[in-house]
Amino acid sequence: MSALARILRFTRSLTPYYVGIMLAAMVVTGAGLAIPFITGRATDVIVDAIEQSGAGNDVLAATIRTVLLLALALLLAELVDTVMSNVGGYWGDVMSARMRTILSTRYFEKLLSLPQRYFDNELTGTIVARLNRSIAEITNFMKSLANMFVTLIMTTIAVLIISAxxxxxxxxxxxxxxxxxxxxxxxxxxxxxxxEGRKNEHVDVASGRFAEVVGQIRVVKSFGRERSEQDQFAQHFDTTVELTGEQSRHWHRMDVIRRAALNLIFFGLYAIIFVRTVQGHFSPGEMVMLVQLMAMARQPVTSLSYVVDTAQRAIAGSRSYFEVMSLEPSQIEPTGSHPHQPATSDPDGPVVRFRDVRFGYDNDADVLDGITFEIARGERVALVGESGGGKSTLINLLMGLYAMRDGQIEVVGAGSDLESLRTNIGVVFQDASLFSGTIAENIAYGRPEATRAEIEAVARRAAVEEFVRKLPRGYDTMIGERGMKLSGGQKQRIAVARAMLKDAPILVLDEATSALDTKSERLVQAGLENLMADRTSLIIAHRLSTISEVDRIITLRDGRIDEIGPPAQLAASGGIYAELLALQNASTASARKRMKSYDVVG
Structure with missing residues (x-):
């Protein structure tokens, strides 16, 4: 019951709808209770008329007038039932829609507030399936409860009083x-x-995999995995069939016992009514009225089965919903994490400062340890290190996507929340990560208020206009989910344009041109050069030519900073950058393989 009480508290803004539905149900119940009395009275009037068959025409006419009035009263009661049940149904439909809105938007708001670490451990499809199932079951229950609760209570109390x-x-x-x-x-x-909980687990896993397979359908088809994916999917739902069979056997076995007990009790009730009517204690009209009341008394008991069924589904569904709603970022991020701090706005001071930062995923060993460096205003800094050495992780920490285990990051413009931090950072990830919608909408994602002229201006600088001109709808072309209708290079150019339009003072390029061909890269690089002018830039680059043009290079080895310095200095130091330059001049296969381990090409 605590789960149901929590649902009511969570949706207390819908109280006017609950009250309205219950008032309508009260009127419907009152109209329903009036019918046995009207029917019983009509029965007595008719029986009396039959017994007085020899009476005069005046008595007959009076009897006809009475039964017609009683028939009119029945019509009125049924009309009231018809109208008010539909009024209650309308309020119930609106209440369900509003409840779905409340539960969905709060769930979405909660998800958006959770750290990146939560999404690393959850399948997207599972999150969506959990939302859809939970809300459907909760709204179904609340609608049935609001419609039935008053009817059940009023009918039960009225029948008990009249029977007594x-x-x-x-x-x-x-x-x-x-x-x-x-x-x-x-x-x-x-x-x-x-x-039911076990069934939900299998449905969530299957739904999560379903969404993942659809999103990666080209990979599935390319590796010929359609049949195995189908078999795994079917296996989960086959298990739900087995669980449903077990669940249904248990339910119906108990239902037989419940209904048999009810049948015996109602046998006693009808037997008492019939015998006492024969004995003259009840009139025929009273007998008809009591028999109808007993039928009404049976309805709340049998309806209770449906209410309990929907309540059980709501409890089981709400459990996973409220588990997510109860999550706090501190439960997901490791203890001892430190937030970003605003750096001083001194024009000569650093824009970004890492102070002895330490980080690791979950309970694993540290990926980064003792990271300390500064980036001055307008400086271009490149990160170089082996694949998996922590370059992208360092970027993720700067963006506030993960919390540190220890240390501190200071960023100019960082306020009390992450939104103020991220407002000051523009980013182009290695994966373009576009949304369904138009090209213009994706470019303007960081600045939705941007004008079409501003969108087209950055599109020209990022070499987007080159391929947009060839599309029938131009910037209004729908690109499909995650930009499926575009090539990798086209998606990346849109991502670059998106960062250009945001025009943030700090720029992060996480291998921003890695998906481009030579021609596109040359076009985009020219735009990036303009974008990085007078801007603080942190770059993970995959070409030595790009690295050589930065102000300083930070090399990472085994999660620690190995060297920091200008390209010319590190070229002669004998460290990672010097090794890469040497490998570039060596044309052997082993040299190319070694360079590849650094995600760098010549």
Whole structure:
């Protein structure tokens, strides 16, 4: 029940809808309760008329007027039921839509607030499947609860009072039926929820893999893995079929016991009503009224089965939803991490400063240890090191995508939150990472308010216009999910244009031209030269020609800084950069292989 209470608290802004739906249900229930009384009264009037078949025309006419009025009352009760049930249904539909909006937007907001480390450990498809399943089950339950709760309570109370008024053993038997059914339902619930949780795990894994395969469909097809992926996918859902069978057997076995107990109790209720009618204690009209009331009393008990079923699904679904909502960044990032600090805005001071930074993934050993360096305003600094040596990790730390284990990073413009930090940094990753939408929208992602003229200006500088001119819709061309309709070089040029348009004072280039052919690289590099002018730049480059043009080089070896200095100085030091220059002049296969280990080509 705590999970259900949490759902109500989480959606308390929908209270007016809950109240409206319940008021409509109260009117519907009242109209429904009036029908047995009207029917019972009509029965007595008709029976009396039959017994007085020899009475005069005046009595007959009065009887007809009475039954017609009673028929009109039945029509009125049914019309009220029809109208108010539809009013309640409308409010229920709007409430469900608003609840989906609330739950979805809060879930999305929570995800956006979580550190990068959370997404490293979760499949995208699993996150989406968890959201869809949880919200569907929660909204279904809340809608059914709002529609049924008042009806169940009012009907139960009214039937108990009326039954006790006419003959107290009727109410006594009903008082046995309700708690007995609830107790048997509770026995069913625990095992059902356990099996439902196992089913959800398999569905989430299968859905996560499904999204991953669709996103990497070219790789799947290229390696001929369609059948194996299909088999793994089917295996998860085959398991859910087995679990559903076990779950259903348990549910229906218990349902037989519950309904059999209910049948015995209602047998006693009907037997009492019929016998006391024969004995003259109840009139025919009272008998009809009580029989209809017993049918109404049965409805809340049987409806309870549906409410409990949807409640169990909501509890099982909300568990994974609220697990995510309860996450705090401190639970995901390691303890002892330090936030970014604003550097002094002294024009002669450094723009970026790393102070004894230490970092590692999860519980693994440190990837970076004792990283200390400064970058002056307008300086271009290149990072060089072996593949996997921590170059991209260092960039990720600068961007605040991960928290450090120890140390401190100071950045000019960094405020109390990461948004202020990232506003001051423009970045081009090795993977272009575009979104579905138009070319113009992707270029303007960092500055949505940019004008078309500004978009086209940076597109020319980044050599985007060269291929856009050939597209029928130009900058309004839809590029598909992750830019699937574009070549690698075209996507990377758009990513470069995106960074140009953001026009941040600090620029990060993580192998920004690695996906370009020679011609495109030459065009983009010219644009990057203009972009880096009077701008602080941190570069991971894959060509020695690019590295040689920076102000300083930082070389990394085994997660530590090996050397820092201008290219000319490091060329003669005998370190990593000097080794790369020597390897460039050597034309052997082993030299090329060694250079490749540094992600660098000549």
């Amino acid at each position: 008024w006419h003959y107290w053993p009727l109410a006594a038997l009903l008082l046995i039926a309700y708690p007995l059914y609830l107790w048997l339902t509770a026995l069913t619930s625990t095992r059902w929820q356990h099996l």
